[in-house]
Amino acid sequence: MxxxxxxxxxxxxxxxQNERFYRLTEAAFTELLADYADPDHLTERLLETERRNLARYGFGIKGFTLSMIETALEITEGKAPASVIQAILDKGHEMLEHPxxxxxxxxxxxxxxxxxxxxxxxxxxxxxxxxxxxxxxxxxxxxxxxxxxxxxxxxxxxxxxxxxxxxxxxxxxxxxxxxxxxxxxxxxxxxxxxxxxxxxxxxxxxxxxxxxxxxxxxxxxxxxxxxxxxxx
CATH class of the missing domain: 3.40.50.1000 (HAD superfamily/HAD-like)
Structure with missing residues (x-):
């Protein structure tokens, strides 16, 4: 040997710790879009988007944030309010600053x-x-x-x-x-x-x-x- x-x-x-912050943000994401789809469906769609975007954005918070925005636009058929998009961006910023x-x-x-x-x-x-x-x-x-x-x-x-x-x-x-x-x-x-x-x-x-x-x-x-x- x-x-x-x-x-x-x-x-x-x-x-x-790392994944915990992703899951907390994901929970907030599903709450933001609760009027459009149930949490399980939103989680599934977000995961699909993340997988699809790995070749574009790679791994990390920035790619995750972009995938949340993309999923929100898909779920709402392009009608996601600007306030929701801003809230998603804010959550991404919080993740990038967590201790x-x-x-x-x-x-x-x-x-x-x-x-x-x-x-x-x-x-x-x-x-x-x-x-x-x-x-x-x-x-x-x-x-x-x-x-x-x-x-x-x-x-x-x-x-x-x-x-x-x-x-x-x-x-x-x-x-x-x-x-x-x-x-x-x-x-x-x-x-x-x-x-x-x-x-x-x-x-x-x-x-x-x-x-x-x-x-x-x-x-x-x-x-x-x-x-x-x-x-x-």
């Missing part, structure tokens, strides 16, 4: 691993928003490398690891998304640790590869050190 060189962390919903709330065990886990491994953040989304959250988290100085990417797939990880002189076989990715954080790194021969979050966007869900020899799952980041010790 090759020695582990790098431990990389996802950011949103792994190190700090960073670290998840349990995030800070102490990163601090304890500093010096034992090369630590990285590999996260996707809007560049400005991710840079803001990383700066406000108080954790930026703990990492040897920070990568903000447009998407996460095997090619992305291969390029990131290559830039940092890391072999994928000696890398571990830790995150809440099986689809984006775990499976692509397993495909490259690395280690994938799933840290489930109570609210994970439907797009990020996948079946856990329980039989894969390099797959692990923990309830929270506080369990990561035990996994790393077991691999030593």
């Amino acid at each position: 090759p020695a582990l060189d790098v431990v990389a962390f996802d950011a949103d919903d792994t190190l700090w 960073v709330e670290l998840l349990p065990h995030a800070a102490e886990t990163v601090q304890r691993l500093k010096g034992e491994f090369r630590l990285m953040v590999i996260t996707k989304g809007d560049l400005f928003d991710q840079e803001r959250k990383i700066a406000l988290s108080g954790l930026a100085d703990q990492f040897d490398g920070i990568e903000i990417v447009s998407d996460k797939n095997p090619k992305t990880y291969r390029n990131v690891f290559s830039r940092h002189g890391v072999s994928a076989e000696k890398a571990m990715m830790v995150g809440n998304s099986l689809k984006s954080d775990v499976l692509p790194v397993l495909d490259l021969g690395g280690w994938g640790v799933h840290v489930p979050h109570s609210q994970t966007w439907a797009f990020e869900r996948a079946e856990p590869p329980q039989s894969h020899p390099r797959f692990r799952e923990i309830d929270h980041l506080g369990g990561l050190q035990d996994i790393l010790k077991s691999l030593g």
Whole structure:
């Protein structure tokens, strides 16, 4: 078994809260359009729009806000009041300004691993928003490398690891998304640790590869050190 060189962390919903703010905004969105459709239908239509727009806007709050506006116009057949559009924009602005709330065990886990491994953040989304959250988290100085990417797939990880002189076989990715954080790194021969979050966007869900020899799952980041010790 090759020695582990790098431990990389996802950011949103792994190190700090993120999806919760999307769901709160989505609830406000359905209230704004309650006269036009029921909440479940609005949620379904919004998700369809988000999926369709990923190739245009990528991941992040700005794309989410534009998708809400587009859905509102579709649902109302172009008759959404200006006040509703303004309210959606205001909600998007609020999301872009929300404080960073670290998840349990995030800070102490990163601090304890500093010096034992090369630590990285590999996260996707809007560049400005991710840079803001990383700066406000108080954790930026703990990492040897920070990568903000447009998407996460095997090619992305291969390029990131290559830039940092890391072999994928000696890398571990830790995150809440099986689809984006775990499976692509397993495909490259690395280690994938799933840290489930109570609210994970439907797009990020996948079946856990329980039989894969390099797959692990923990309830929270506080369990990561035990996994790393077991691999030593």
